[in-house]
Amino acid sequence: MYVVVAAQTVLPVGGALRRPADPAKAVREMEEAERPRWVWAEAREDYAPLLRAGVRVARCHDIALTEGLLLAYEGRYGEPRSARAAHARLHGLPVPDERPSAPDTLFAPEPLGAEAIAEVLADQLRRIEALPEPGRFRLLVAAESAGALVAAEMSHDGMPWRRDVHDALLTDLLGPRPVHGMRPVKLQALADEVTAALGQPVNPDSVQQLVKAFKGAGVALKTTRSSELKQVDHPAVVPLLAYKELARLFSFHGWVWADQWVRDGRFRPEYVVGGVVSGRWATNGGGALQIPKVMRRVVVADDGWALVVADAAQLEPRVLAAMAGDVGLAGAAGEIDLYSALAQSFGGQRENAKIAMLSAMYGGTSGDASKLLAVMRQRFPKAYQFVEDAAKTGEEGRIVRSWLGRTSPPPSPRWRELVSGPEGVRAARDRGRFTRNFVVQGTAAEWALALLAVLRGLLPEPARLVFFQHDEVMVHCPQAQAEEVIAAVSEAAAEATRLLFGATPVRFPMSAVAVKSYAEAK
DNA sequence: ATGATGGGCGCC
DNA sequence: AAAGGGCGCCCATCAT
Known part of the structure; x- marks a missing residue:
């Protein structure tokens, strides 16, 4: 009704x-x-x-x-x-x-x-x-x-968020909270080190200034990405990398952020359901889906309560196995460690199995990908064909759909122009990678949504869902309920699988642990 | 002053 | 750990 x-x-x-x-x-x-x-x-x-x-x-x-x-x-x-x-x-x-x-x-x-x-x-x-x-x-x-x-x-x-722990962490890493508009002392010290090492004043937040200053020091940089900087042998690199890391913490998840987003010991972001085209959630302010791992220690259960943290293991390859109805892959996906189960087909190398799967799902081409993809095509033809079809559909400018019917965006007029021009092959390939990924990521998002919906209905009072991040959920509950909640997570995963795929040999295991602090999970 | 854009990097 | 797709969000920079 x-x-x-x-x-x-x-x-x-x-x-x-x-x-x-x-x-x-x-x-x-x-x-x-x-x-x-x-x-x-x-x-x-x-x-x-x-x-x-x-x-x-x-x-x-x-x-x-x-x-x-x-x-x-x-x-x-x-x-x-x-x-x-x-x-x-x-x-x-x-x-x-x-x-x-x-x-x-x-x-x-x-x-x-x-x-x-x-x-x-x-x-x-x-x-x-x-x-x-x-x-x-x-x-x-x-x-x-x-x-x-x-x-x-x-x-x-809201998600439990200990402002005192947060403040202690920030103070430890950055120094005491600075007055408005100033850098924390440790951040400023690193900026000074960079300047000293380069022999000229430089704002480490400015890409232009950094490239210029490094050039002056005899180092030609294409970008100032940390991956590129790490290849460079120059005394400014170490303090600069440290600066970048801490500056991000300061501006993204520092004191100002906490003033805005944390009240009464709870972090309250605004989630945007279906905010990502694939069906994943986004957030509108608060950056809830980008909380740095180092901050997880700040998420602490209330006295007498626990956090049950659960995430789906290797969700996307399992989704592919179930969708494609590939018997061989589904067999491997009946195991807890899918990649280990696949290793046999890839010369006993678990890592090779992983690369092959990821390349198939995301259109990777680097390193050994093509050789491993050939093995994948031979051993798991239906799974291989499934993602190849999705890629081909995208390259041709057509739309694809997830398992339940979420539809990819059509190509933009700009893309249609590009694809008939000199950069056409590249544009087509890029869109193929997008649609290839869409069918897998979109269906994984659907499985996670179904899990969330079922779990919500199974939770005992006063347990609460407090966090959801693509393939991971967190429940805040009295300690005495933790075991019950962990069991509910397993039940919800099984039910989500049944709802989407009916009877399938594919398993979707979730590792669920009860912890006091988020940092203890994983 | 305000808005748009791109680099860079955090998360999955 | 490699790898690709997806985002949000800050800063600097440039155009208005």
């Missing part, structure tokens, strides 16, 4: 519109009584007020996310996907642009009413049924919508 929530009203589909005095209370009561699938314009906006009112729901249908998935499938990639835009299209009215990220409260349009949202829902459900594989797409929509619930909840609950 679908129930639309919009603008302080509640509309059970097929029923009568209600205007409850306390909408949050009405949602809570209906959730307890009948667990409907809640429908709203955009979970990111509509669920947050409910969370603040202490209401959580099990299932939803996110109109905007669904519209985005449908438009892409229908070859209308990039058209506005808001409920308002979808409603306008339905009635042949002018379609408004996507709302700017900072809504203008003075001139923002009236929110769409529940009846209008119900119309869009009916239209979306019709469009889904008209697809060649409606069952898969329904699963995609459910998983994406569940992801929106999780994302809103994780932003609401």
